[in-house]
Every structure is written in structure tokens, then in C-alpha cells.
Amino acid sequence: MVELWRLDVSPPSDCLVDPIPFLVGRKGANLELEQPGIWDRHFIVDRSDAGTFVVIPQPEAVLTRAGHVLTEATPLRNGDILEAGSVRLQFRLRAARQRSLSALETLTWLGLGVLVAGQIALAASW
Numbered sequence: 001m002v003e004l005w006r007l008d009v010s011p012p013s014d015c016l017v018d019p020i021p022f023l024v025g026r027k028g029a030n031l032e033l034e035q036p037g038i039w040d041r042h043f044i045v046d047r048s049d050a051g052t053f054v055v056i057p058q059p060e061a062v063l064t065r066a067g068h069v070l071t072e073a074t075p076l077r078n079g080d081i082l083e084a085g086s087v088r089l090q091f092r093l094r095a096a097r098q099r100s101l102s103a104l105e106t107l108t109w110l111g112l113g114v115l116v117a118g119q120i121a122l123a124a125s126w
Contacts (some may be wrong), residue, residue, distance in 0.1 A: 001094040002045070002053060004031065007081065008088045021046040024084065025058075037062070037085020045091070048075070053091070055082060 002017035004024070015031050022045040023029040026038050033042075039061040048054045053076040057063040063070045064083045080091045 001096060003092045003094050004045070004082075005090040005092055006087065007090055008035075008086065012090075014092075017045050024089075033084070033087055035086045038087060042084050043070075043082070045076070046073075048073070052076070055091075 002020075002022075003014045004017055006013045006015070017030075019030075022031070023041060023043075024031045024033065024045070025042045026033060026040045029041065039058060041058045042061045043058060043063050044056040046054055046056060054073045055063065055065070055070065055076050056073045057070045061084070065074065065080055076091045078091065078093045082089045082091065
């Protein structure tokens with residue numbers, strides 16, 4: 001799971017980045033921001049061909065990471081802070097939740113128990 005955390009508000013708030021590609025901007029975006037300096041289409045979070053996450057600033061929209069202005073698709077790392085206008089966002093990778101497999105595990109052990117009992121009964125009948 002990928003999140004963008006708003007650091008310019010108190011308390012900080014999170015936004016799940018879904019679907020990918022994810023548009024951040026003023027109007028019609030997945031994450032709509034009305035703060036000063038935000039363009040209608042400010043930047044996109046997408047996956048690269050290599051499977052990593054990248055941020056793609058839109059033409060003429062100013063986007064910085066660690067004080068450097070981004071002008072092209074740039075790889076994102078967990079914890080990167082992006083500044084768009086007066087908004088500060090932190091890119092975070094959230095641990096994926098593993099679904100519970102206890103029911104499947106119980107059924108598997110019961111099936112193995114029945115199989116062993118059947119094998120023992122078959123061997124005893126010889």
C-alpha cells in the first residue's frame with residue numbers, strides 16, 4: 001500500500017494512493033488540494049517499468065523533493081517529502097496486511113489427519 005501524508009496540516013492526515021496512476025491537483029484529481037500554488041494537474045504518482053514508484057511533475061507545475069525542483073519522472077523512496085505549492089506531502093510505503101489463513105490451515109491439518117487415519121486403517125486391514 002502506498003500513502004501520501006499531509007504534513008502541512010495538524011494533525012497530519014493520510015491519503016491512500018489508489019488507483020495507480022494517481023493524480024494530485026486542484027480539480028478532477030484523485031487527491032484534490034485547494035491550497036495556494038496547486039495547479040489543476042500538479043503531479044502524478046505512477047509505477048515505472050521496473051516496478052518502482054515515480055513522481056511525474058506536470059508541465060509548469062513546481063514540485064520539489066529535498067529542496068530540488070523536479071522536472072521529469074523521478075523515483076520515489078519511502079519517506080520522501082514532496083512540496084507542491086504550500087502543501088507538504090510525505091510518500092510512504094505501508095506494510096501490506098496478510099489475510100488470515102487460519103481456516104485454510106485448520107482444514108489442511110484435518111485433511112492430513114483423515115488421510116493418515118485412512119492409511120493406518122488400510123494397513124491394519126491387511
